[in-house]
Amino acid sequence: MSTGNMNLTLKVWRQKNNKTKGALVDYKVSDISPDMSFLEMFDVLNEQLINKGEEPIVFDHDCREGICGMCSMFINGRPHGPKDLVTTCQLHMRSFKDGDTIVVEPWRAKAFPVIKDLTVDRTAFDRVIAAGGFISVNTGNAQDANNLPIPKIQADAAFEAAACIGCGACVATCKNASAMLFVSAKVSQLAQLPQGQPERYRRVQSMVAQMDAEGFGNCTNTGACEAECPKGISLENIARMNRDFYSAKFVSEEDI
Amino acid sequence: MSDLNSNIPEGELTTKWTKYKSSVPLVNPSNKRTIEVIIVGSGLAGASAAATLAEMGYKVKCFCFQDSPRRAHSIAAQGGINAAKNYQNDGDSVYRLFYDTIKGGDYRAREANVHRLAEVSANIIDQCVAQGVPLAREYGGLLDNRSFGGTQVQRTFYAAGQTGQQLLLGAYSALERQIGMGKVEMFTRHEMLEVVKIDGKARGIIARNLITGEIERHFGHAVVLGTGGYGNVFYLSTNAMGSNVTAAWKAHKQGAYFANPCYTQIHPTCIPVSGDHQSKLTLMSESLRNDGRIWVPKKKDDLRKASEIPEDERDYYLERRYPAFGNLVPRDVASRAAKERCDAGYGVGASKLAVYLDFKANTERYGRIEAAKAGNHNPDKETCMRLGTEVIKAKYGNLFDMYAQITGENPYETPMRIYPAVHYTMGGLWVDYNLMTNVPGLYCTGEANFSDHGANRLGASALMQGLADGYFVLPYTIGAYLSKEISVKAIPTDHPAFVEAEARAKGILDTLINIKGTKSVDHFHKRLGHIMWEKCGMARNEKGLKEAIEEIRALRAEFWRDVRVPGSVDELNTELEKAGRVADFIELGELMCIDALNRNESCGGHFREEYQTEEGEALRDDEHYAYVAAWEFKEGVNFELHKEELKFENIKVAQRSYK
Ligand SMILES: Cc1cc2nc3c(=O)[nH]c(=O)nc-3n(C[C@H](O)[C@H](O)[C@H](O)COP(=O)(O)OP(=O)(O)OC[C@H]3O[C@@H](n4cnc5c(N)ncnc54)[C@H](O)[C@@H]3O)c2cc1C
Ligand code: SF4
Ligand code: FES
Numbered sequence: 001m002s003t004g005n006m007n008l009t010l011k012v013w014r015q016k017n018n019k020t021k022g023a024l025v026d027y028k029v030s031d032i033s034p035d036m037s038f039l040e041m042f043d044v045l046n047e048q049l050i051n052k053g054e055e056p057i058v059f060d061h062d063c064r065e066g067i068c069g070m071c072s073m074f075i076n077g078r079p080h081g082p083k084d085l086v087t088t089c090q091l092h093m094r095s096f097k098d099g100d101t102i103v104v105e106p107w108r109a110k111a112f113p114v115i116k117d118l119t120v121d122r123t124a125f126d127r128v129i130a131a132g133g134f135i136s137v138n139t140g141n142a143q144d145a146n147n148l149p150i151p152k153i154q155a156d157a158a159f160e161a162a163a164c165i166g167c168g169a170c171v172a173t174c175k176n177a178s179a180m181l182f183v184s185a186k187v188s189q190l191a192q193l194p195q196g197q198p199e200r201y202r203r204v205q206s207m208v209a210q211m212d213a214e215g216f217g218n219c220t221n222t223g224a225c226e227a228e229c230p231k232g233i234s235l236e237n238i239a240r241m242n243r244d245f246y247s248a249k250f251v252s253e254e255d256i
Numbered sequence: 257m258s259d260l261n262s263n264i265p266e267g268e269l270t271t272k273w274t275k276y277k278s279s280v281p282l283v284n285p286s287n288k289r290t291i292e293v294i295i296v297g298s299g300l301a302g303a304s305a306a307a308t309l310a311e312m313g314y315k316v317k318c319f320c321f322q323d324s325p326r327r328a329h330s331i332a333a334q335g336g337i338n339a340a341k342n343y344q345n346d347g348d349s350v351y352r353l354f355y356d357t358i359k360g361g362d363y364r365a366r367e368a369n370v371h372r373l374a375e376v377s378a379n380i381i382d383q384c385v386a387q388g389v390p391l392a393r394e395y396g397g398l399l400d401n402r403s404f405g406g407t408q409v410q411r412t413f414y415a416a417g418q419t420g421q422q423l424l425l426g427a428y429s430a431l432e433r434q435i436g437m438g439k440v441e442m443f444t445r446h447e448m449l450e451v452v453k454i455d456g457k458a459r460g461i462i463a464r465n466l467i468t469g470e471i472e473r474h475f476g477h478a479v480v481l482g483t484g485g486y487g488n489v490f491y492l493s494t495n496a497m498g499s500n501v502t503a504a505w506k507a508h509k510q511g512a513y514f515a516n517p518c519y520t521q522i523h524p525t526c527i528p529v530s531g532d533h534q535s536k537l538t539l540m541s542e543s544l545r546n547d548g549r550i551w552v553p554k555k556k557d558d559l560r561k562a563s564e565i566p567e568d569e570r571d572y573y574l575e576r577r578y579p580a581f582g583n584l585v586p587r588d589v590a591s592r593a594a595k596e597r598c599d600a601g602y603g604v605g606a607s608k609l610a611v612y613l614d615f616k617a618n619t620e621r622y623g624r625i626e627a628a629k630a631g632n633h634n635p636d637k638e639t640c641m642r643l644g645t646e647v648i649k650a651k652y653g654n655l656f657d658m659y660a661q662i663t664g665e666n667p668y669e670t671p672m673r674i675y676p677a678v679h680y681t682m683g684g685l686w687v688d689y690n691l692m693t694n695v696p697g698l699y700c701t702g703e704a705n706f707s708d709h710g711a712n713r714l715g716a717s718a719l720m721q722g723l724a725d726g727y728f729v730l731p732y733t734i735g736a737y738l739s740k741e742i743s744v745k746a747i748p749t750d751h752p753a754f755v756e757a758e759a760r761a762k763g764i765l766d767t768l769i770n771i772k773g774t775k776s777v778d779h780f781h782k783r784l785g786h787i788m789w790e791k792c793g794m795a796r797n798e799k800g801l802k803e804a805i806e807e808i809r810a811l812r813a814e815f816w817r818d819v820r821v822p823g824s825v826d827e828l829n830t831e832l833e834k835a836g837r838v839a840d841f842i843e844l845g846e847l848m849c850i851d852a853l854n855r856n857e858s859c860g861g862h863f864r865e866e867y868q869t870e871e872g873e874a875l876r877d878d879e880h881y882a883y884v885a886a887w888e889f890k891e892g893v894n895f896e897l898h899k900e901e902l903k904f905e906n907i908k909v910a911q912r913s914y915k
Contacts, residue, residue: 004533017827035530035664043535043778050776050831055822058830060323062496064536066658067421068327090661115467116828123444126324130436134429135388139308139727142379142386146343149397159390159415162422166326195388 004033006093009101010045012057018113024103034094038081039064039071041093059118066090066230069165072172073118074105079169079228087167087230107168109177111215122168124214125182131210132203133186135195154192161189163231170225170233176217181225183211184241185233191244201248208245260513260886260900263688264368269906270350273372277732281739288313291738292746294461294476296448296503298325298431300424300719301702302482304726307430310439312731314738317474318431319443319463321498321833326428329484329496330722333420334655335541336402336412337719339377344401348409350374355907357717360406360586361682361710362860362876363909364516366884366902368689369707376728377720381413383727389426391415403546404715406586406914412716417541417655423719427726446472447833448503449761451479451510451698454753458698462754462761466833469826471758473749477741478697478734481507482726485681485703487520489841489848490793491785493678494526494539500837501844504685504704512693513886513898515686515706517844518852521713521861522794523679524590527662527672528610537677538662540613540655542715545583545590547618547648548672550574552602552611562604562612562671573597581914588712588861588874589914591676595794596872598675605673614671619644676794680718682709682861683851686886686900690733691725694886697741699734701725706884711860765825768835773818777834780815784808784838784845792849797865801853808846812893815842843893850887850895857881878909 007030015022029045036044039061046056061071071088075081081091096102104118112120150158162185170181187204190196196203219238226235265272283291291314295306298320306318320328340353353374358365381399385391391413392400401410415422434440443463450462452473460475486501487493508514525540551570558565573593575582585593594611597603604610620637623644627635635643645668649656659667685693685700687707692699702722709717791804815838823829858867858874859881867875884900 004531033531033533036533037535037662040533040535044533047776047778050820050822053820053822056831058828062322062327062498063329063332064497065332065538066661067418068322068329068331068496070322070327085657086661090658092661092664094664119828122323126326126432126435126442126444129429130432132436134433135386136433137383137386137430138311139304139383139430139731140379142382145341145382145385145391146398148385150393151397152393152395155390155393155397158388159392159422162390162415162425163418165421166324189390190388193388193390195386 004031004036004093006032006034006096006098008032008096008099011101011103012118013105014057014117015114017116022114032093034092036093037064037089038075038091038093039089057118058116061089064089067165069167072107072120072167072169074107074172076103079107079172080230085230085232087165107172109171109216111177111179112168112171122166124216125166125168125179127214128179128183128207128210129186132199132206135190136199148194150193158189158192161185161192161233161237164233165231167230169228169230171216173224173228174217175222175224176220178219178225179211179214179216180219180238180241181229181233181235183207184237187244188237188240191240200244201251204241204244205248259898260686260694261688262366262900263690264366265689269367269371272368273375280732280736283735283739283742285313287742289315291315291742292317292476293478293480293734294474295319295480295482296461297328297482297484297702297704298428299328299330299482299484299702300420300427300722301704301726302480303328303424303427303431304723305480305482305701305730306440307427307434308727308731309734310434316434316440317443317476318440319446319448321445321447321466323444325431325442325444326425328424329499330420330424330719332496333719334417334539335543336404336414336419336716337380337423337723338404338411338714338716339381339413339720340374340411341378341381343399344410346409348411352409353377353411356407357708357714358710358907359912360714361712362874362912363710363878363882363904364859364902365708365710367904367906372729373708373721373724376724379728380720380723384423384426387426387430389415389422391422402543403584405542405545405584405590406714407584408581412543414543417543417652420719423723427723449506449836450757451507452753452757453510453695454747454751457696459747460749460754462757464761467828469824469829471762473754473758475747475749477738477744478699480699480701480730480734481685481704482701483704485684486841486844487678487681489784489845490678490788491781492529492534492537492789494523494537497536500840502837502840504700505840505844507685507693507695507698508889510695511889512695512698513686513888514683514847515884515886516683516711516851517848517887518792518855519682519711519861520678521587521680521682522591522676524587524594524676525613525674526677527659528605528607528675538658539677539679540659540672540674541652542587544613544652544655547651548583548613548615549617550583550611550613552597552604556601562614571602578914585914586712586714588863591794592863592872594676610673610675612671613674615648616671619648622647678789678793680713682706682711682713686884690736691730692733692737697737699730701730711862764836764839765832768819768821768832768839769825771816771819771821773820775818776820777831777838780811780819781834781838781841783811784842787811788845788848792852795863795865796852798853801849804849805846805853808842808849812842812846815839846893847887847895851885854885854897855881874912
């Protein structure tokens with residue numbers, strides 16, 4: 001069993017709710033093991049706070065396997081912390097050094113209001129999907145799956161785009177708080193599949209309209225989203241989505 | 257012996273479901289618009305049901321405690337989903353899937369349900385592909401399959417190591433489509449705390465808005481629970497942190513029977529525990545056993561590195577003990593075999609509680625094939641390993657990355673260390689063939705119900721069951737009930753039953769906040785988990801179970817006396833949420849031990865040390881225990897046993913052998 005010996009100073013954003021102001025508060029944690037995940041380190045801190053009669057720090061998390069997209073923290077100025085291609089729950093303390101000071105803040109974006117401490121409201125993403133991020137097919141009576149062969153390369157490309165976990169790091173890190181990477185991932189997954197064709201142009205238009213209505217900013221192609229995305233979603237998706245979005249303007253109304 | 261009616265339709269096994277579907281009463285479209293259905297849960301079971309019922313025209317309200325339905329625990333499933341498509345032409349059929357599932361479950365599942373599951377399995381794949389779910393494909397453009405434990409055919413469909421994610425996103429997008437059209441009202445960050453019963457029927461729920469703490473009343477003509485499994489009763493498990501039993505437990509307290517609670521699946525391939533800080537265990541998908549060989553050193557306490565142990569000093573114990581299935585024996589068998597080796601002193605790694613999962617042989621084999629494809633028929637070992645690693649990377653890359661991330665070791669170079677961990681719970685609310693509990697109007701689907709898997713679930717079958725229930729079964733069976741409810745007008749939520757249920761829920765929250773004790777919720781949860789793992793885990797015996805029951809009772813008393821829940825009830829309070837869940841886990845833990853103690857036999861995931869064959873295999877007692885144990889909750893915390901006899905008319909019950 002590993003016992004830890006790292007001592008750290010944390011500066012954590014505390015905010016009671018979205019009507020009050022927040023501030024960074026200093027905490028010390030000791031005996032941290034390098035095998036702990038960042039969230040397990042937070043569990044240790046919370047246990048300390050509860051024992052002292054204080055309120056624990058609220059943060060979102062669920063699977064702790066890097067797949068549900070729920071965990072969301074800005075760590076030393078980077079979403080999900082210093083390592084590439086991992087979520088906060090998959091970030092381990094061996095990525096830090098004894099004596100480090102670590103600043104932890106919530107996602108920052110107008111479309112993601114803070115709920116409490118490090119927890120923000122990301123339901124805007126769901127509304128973007130509800131606006132068109134699907135294939136309109138009711139249950140039952142689908143044709144045999146192998147009646148629709150899809151070249152492996154195309155299926156793999158769709159899969160890569162589909163790997164987005166909806167965590168919102170792309171929005172949080174973007175200076176314009178743009179949701180382009182997230183939206184383009186879904187648009188491009190479905191646009192690359194034969195099943196996605198009938199609604200292809202309508203889909204991109206409605207999703208973009210909803211994205212704008214939610215208050216996400218514009219994309220200025222800085223690429224911070226791609227750099228910080230824990231799932232390596234590629235900027236190519238944005239290019240693909242832009243192409244579809246502009247093509248949609250030239251597609252006749254009946255085809256949309 | 258049965259005092260429970262499972263409502264299995266009459267007739268031939270293979271035609272029961274078809275006949276049922278064509279004779280079940282229907283609800284006409286204009287009536288559907290006035291009928292409201294509450295669905296708690298947005299995992300595969302909940303989301304697929306909510307989307308489908310809304311498509312059919314019902315008014316649906318769907319609840320989940322996460323911030324988005326897309327984050328339900330189903331998202332984490334890695335390996336795959338079974339379906340009897342026989343795309344590989346290796347002899348698969350509906351009957352074979354049915355047979356494998358019944359045998360895999362150690363003859364403790366209901367034939368009619370399992371057959372229906374096998375029948376609809378193929379439609380699931382069609383439905384998902386139509387939704388744009390990017391399942392793995394071969395170069396020819398057709399769907400690819402792989403093997404999972406407990407079967408000798410390749411019937412598992414997958415999307416790299418992210419099958420659950422892709423299937424859930426498919427169901428989620430169908431759900432969001434209905435939300436967008438206003439046909440489903442979605443309540444995220446809401447936790448169901450009570451079932452409301454009026455005249456004996458389920459008519460609504462009480463839920464807490466987790467952001468504001470407000471308690472809400474919701475009416476429904478019927479209520480469906482698709483709230484997932486309760487493996488977190490063990491504290492350490494592969495489940496998501498929020499997975500809990502509360503919804504099912506509260507329903508249980510309102511009269512719904514809880515069936516086979518002691519059946520816990522221990523998954524053989526998880527990353528071993530590294531320290532006391534650990535909050536959860538991480539699975540390495542069973543599909544890895546497809547390409548990995550499991551071994552331990554032949555010598556006790558061998559301190560050499562894996563690479564320094566030569567072939568003939570390795571014990572490939574699964575291949576040795578089970579030549580027919582080898583590394584692909586079912587999970588209960590593989591888990592017990594690993595424990596046996598470790599208990600006997602052959603474990604590896606710092607804790608000695610681990611065995612090796614080694615990909616070297618297959619990596620080399622794949623490399624050789626790749627080299628041959630490129631025209632090199634005499635590749636050296638290094639070339640094979642390099643090319644083979646690429647193949648392995650394509651198949652399991654994300655799992656290997658996850659392993660490296662968690663352990664700090666490179667699994668491409670040294671074998672993975674794995675150990676069994678709590679994974680899935682086969683027990684759950686008792687339901688009949690219609691997926692209805694014994695409380696009229698209260699349904700239960702997916703992992704939260706007990707049906708279909710018996711005493712052990714075969715890999716890749718939970719995703720199949722969740723989607724079968726939600727897309728293809730419930731939409732028919734719930735109609736049978738609702739067709740008789742069309743004249744019932746929406747019941748106003750100031751009805752006394754709602755008031756009373758709300759008071760119950762509030763009472764618990766207030767009590768928890770006001771205890772102001774000295775120990776955190778996690779403190780109690782960890783202690784409960786420890787008792788459960790030690791005494792009701794991979795192996796159980798009478799003495800340990802009796803002790804565990806006493807210990808859990810004492811723990812329950814201490815919890816209600818000394819738990820500390822900071823903050824207040826009228827705000828986002830994650831400690832309060834956890835406290836309610838742990839309170840329910842403590843009661844459930846006791847019932848699990850009582851159930852395990854009652855079942856004087858070994859079967860599947862329930863291994864009573866007193867009942868084993870000479871070779872250490874599970875020894876069933878079909879004469880006395882071929883029943884579903886359905887427990888009724890009684891005043892205080894007491895339980896009464898009801899039995900549903902299991903009849904095997906189409907399968908010959910036999911000693912399970914994978915040799
Ligand atoms: C790591 C891992 C890997 C797995 N891999 C596979 C695999 O490869 N193949 C396979 O077949 N199976 C696999 N399984 C099992 C499978 O994923 C689950 O059994 C299945 O997804 C459960 O689906 P469900 O819809 O029943 O429940 P869940 O997906 O757990 O959904 C539960 C839902 O209920 C909601 N909920 C719960 N309680 C409440 C409440 N009180 N109030 C409101 N909402 C509530 C939650 O918010 C959630 O939406 C795996 C499981 C794990 C843990
Ligand atoms: S694109 Fe990447 S960063 Fe953005 S939500 Fe998806 S996974 Fe997260
Ligand atoms: S908790 Fe699920 S991705 Fe981090």
